[in-house]
Amino acid sequence: MALSRREFLKRTAALTAASLVGMNLPLKVDRAQADADRWVRGTCRFCGVGCRVELGIKDGRPVAIRGVPQSRTNMGYLCMKGMLFYQLMRHPDRLTKPLYRESKKEKFREISWEEALSIAAKKFAESIKNHGPDSVAYYGSGQALTEETYLFQKIMRAGLRTNNVEGNPRLCMASAVGGYITSFGADEPIGSYADIEQAFCFFIIGSNMAEAHPVLFRRVMRRKLDNPREVTVINADPRRSPTSRIADIHLQFKPGTDLALLNAMAYVIVEEKLYNEDFLNNYCTFRVGKEKKEVSFEDYKKFISAYTPEKAADICGGNITPDLIRKVARIFATSPATMSLWTMGINQRIRGVWANNLIHNLHLLTGQLCRPGADSFSLTGQPNACGGVREGGGLCHILPGHRPVKVDKLRHEVEDLWGVPRGRIPAKPGYHTIAMFSAVNEGKIKAIWINCTSPAQSLPNCDKYRKGMAREDVFIIVTDIFPTKTTELANLILPTAFHFEKTGVFGCTERRSQLTVKAIDPPGEAKPEVWIAREWALKLAEELNDPVIKKCVEPFLGLEPGYELPKAIWTEYTQKLTAGRDNDLRGATYEVLQQLPDGVQWPAPTKEWALKGGTYKKFVRGLDPLADEHAIDEKPYQFYGPAHKDHKLWVWLRPYKGPAEEPDAEYPFYLSTGRVIDHWHTSSMTGRIKELMRANPYAYIEINPKDAQRLGIKPGDMVLVETRRGKNILPAKVYEGPMEGMVFVYWYDMAEDRMINRVTKDAFDPGSKEPEFKICACRIKRLSGPKPLKPYLVRL
Amino acid sequence: MRNILALMVLFLGLFLVACQTGKASKTQAAAAPSAQHPELSAREKLIPCATCHREVTPEIYEEWYNSLHGLDNVKCFQCHGTYENFAVEPPIGRCAACHAREVTHAPKNKACWDCHPAHKFTVHR
Secondary structure: HHHHHHHHHHHHHHHHHHHHHOEEEOOOOOOOOOOOOOOEEEEEEOOOOEEEEEEEOOOEEEEEEEEEOOOOOOOOOHHHHHHHHHOOOOOOOOOOOOOOOOOOOOOOEEHHHHHHHHHHHHHHHHHHHHHOOOOOOOEEEEOHHHHHHHHHHHHHHHHHOOOOOEEHHOOOHHHHHHHHHHHOOOOOOOOHHHHHOOEEEEEOOOOOHHHHHHHHHHHHHHHHHHHHOOEEEEEOOEOOOHHHHHOOEEEEOOOOHHHHHHHHHHHHHOOOOOOOOOHHHHHHEEEEOOOOOOOOOHHHHHHHOOHHHHHHHHHHHHOOHHHHHHHHHHHHHOOEEEEEOOOOOOOOOOOOHHHHHHHHHHHHHHOOOOOOOOOEEEOOOOOOOHHHHHHHOOOEEEEEEOEOOOOOOHHHHHHHHHOOOOOOOOOOOOOOOOHHHHHOOOOOOOEEEOOOOHHHHOOOOOHHHOOOOOOOOOOOEEOOOOOOHHHHHOOOEEEEEEOOOOEEEEEEOOOOOEEOOOOOOEEEEEOHHHHHHHHHHHHHHHHHHHHHHHHHHHHHHHOOOHHHHHHEEEEEEEHHHHOOOOOOOOOHHHHHHOOOOOOOOOOOOOHHHHHHOOOOOEEEOOOOHHHHHHOOOOEEEEOOOOOOOOEEEEEEEEEOOOOOOOOOOOOOEEEEOOOOOOOOOOOOHHHHHHHHHHHHHOOEEEOOOOHHHHHHOOOEEEEEEEEEOEEEEEEEOOOOOEEOOEEEEOOOOOOOOHHHHHHOOOEEOOOOOOOOOOEEEEEEEEEEOOOOOOOOOOOO | OHHHHHHHHHHHHHHHHHHEEEHHHHHHOOOOOOOOOOOOOOOOOOHHHHHHHHOOOOOHHHHOOOOHHHHHOOOOHHHHOHHHHOOOOOOOHHHHHHHHHEEEEEHOOHHHHHHOOOOOOOOOO
């Protein structure tokens, strides 16, 4: 590598001078905004921000993507993934024909759609006949369109009579859902991105938003740079990341000690009387335990007295001192408006719900909520984890419209709205994700449909679950656009339409629903999932001789799949299932969504309200129509969330709890994982874009320079990473990123040696069931000097 | 000696750009790359641009790293393309991916960097 570098330097010396000088030469200016003959509006699908984009098309082929300047999400800006994903639409690796093999030992063979759908229906029907409805499952995605998730879960629950409906948002957002419901009584953030431009303190904890949400990070960065003295950015993370570059204060604590830090901040706020007594008196109660017992502020003070900054600093380690905790608590409490932002560092914990509660606590104590710029704002990882899965009924315990499946009244309401007999949907929630794949391991699930996600790579401790997925008595259907580590374990692969090759809605982080309209045809025989699900249901109805299954898709029969079919599904979902719910989307019809540059924020119960953009801030009278409708007194804020009948916000007494697996003498390092900006999830898409693959061709293990020196590891050396579950071999990046005693690995790489979820831990939060991807114990060892490596993608 | 070498490099650079400019005038309509990147092996192409340019063009690297683009992780290839579509001077269409409005409203006879210094992109010259 060193020789190559020298050669490179030599070869580029001349060019360097040319490029330096060339900037000032009067070259002809080429102003063409890509050679497109039409631009079609939609939404980016490569994170949860919801950037509005336009796809440029020439002669029926996608040629460019540009941002929409009028959009309130991205204001025209895009990241590299958003700029370049048009390249995937005509990529030669696209899956274009249904592929089938009876045994997983065989090679795939091409079959017709007719045969594929018959096999899919027969296998599910056989399983149900022989082993009961709970022997089948659907595992979906925060990247599926709302129409897709909604239709699949309707067929599974009302048609096949199972709540085995899950999705990958369980792996990233379930703790945030639990946090919002238990603290505020309602899922999803109160505020919006628009709060960023009005905030004076940003508390960014457990989030590398510069890479995971780059275009939203840009807004925080802009706010800070435009107001360097007035705005303070606090970044709390065991790893220094690109996000830390804009931070005034970086809190570096040992992984998994965040609960102690957050409670200690609350301690300071209470001790120094920085709390907002009016807000607490008017809107809050204090709660403890599984019984949600109400306690007094005095009880809370007594509880929090155990978390002195001194004690917390001892627990947290790193650069955390009692004075630093006091300092950030004061800034948080006294800033004119504080906005917290977090993602997986908080959610992917065995006490992720508690960690969410403790962030909310800080906002409740200080009244940093409901005002412009003040919000407790969870960032969502995927483009439609909120809209499709959290709102559309894509998890095993929730029905569409934020309805817990176990509540008889709400379940029967859904059955009535769908026109199916009462009792058709089981009362018992299905398997959550880890339980679902454990059931696959145990042979309890005999047929599973995996849509638009790759659990073979993205599950923690994935080797354990790949064994189950490899069983010959488990029939696996995968719907996707490219081969993945999961298609390797499939019996039936169904090729689907990609973004802009079909129509549907994504609901992003800030309760905003945005429509992407079909612009081009999918390649080969690839089909939209809504068509696949409808046709499958019709065959299932025949196989099981069950007219209720047909009833589930009856409103959609005969509709053209590119636009009319998803529109009918969206209409049913919004007009029937969200009516009267907190995510009321009745005003957000396809026609309304197409009129606006950036969609609608719910609640949006009427078209008139939706055409104004919907609700910027929930619970505030005058801003949220439901706050007026559900008002119980004259106070300006009305917390009508369905989970808190007392209309109060709850301050939780949550004790410190460390990670499931901490370093010890045998495994002395913390291992954490995360994203890089260039890649999305398992890289099956971004790995096929040359620019992105070259920018990050393989996963590295980041090692703190002090640890690297101690262990004799140099940049590029090959390093063995071992945990109690397995091992990886990765090149080293020696970098002042992770704190001493911690290593960090990117999780996108699908090469077996570098696929880090082979060694992560599958312990999960008992409340949210979200696994603790972010922390486990490992040991590392230098294996050799640098070795030539190759990027790797699964191909058929 | 170092100065002489630097001058030689500079002249060579100017010569290359002059050649390129001539070529560009004939091919600009097709938005052809304004220069070829030195040939690299497939393995060398897997080294992120900034890794080498931090050493080869440290001034440019620093300007970029400390710019808004650098802070927000807007990487070299987003403007300059990759090896198959590489351009020393990016086609302005690439700016439009994020700056569609500005590209539309900017003076027609100027490139973005005529007013906003290249790689810093801070204020008007």
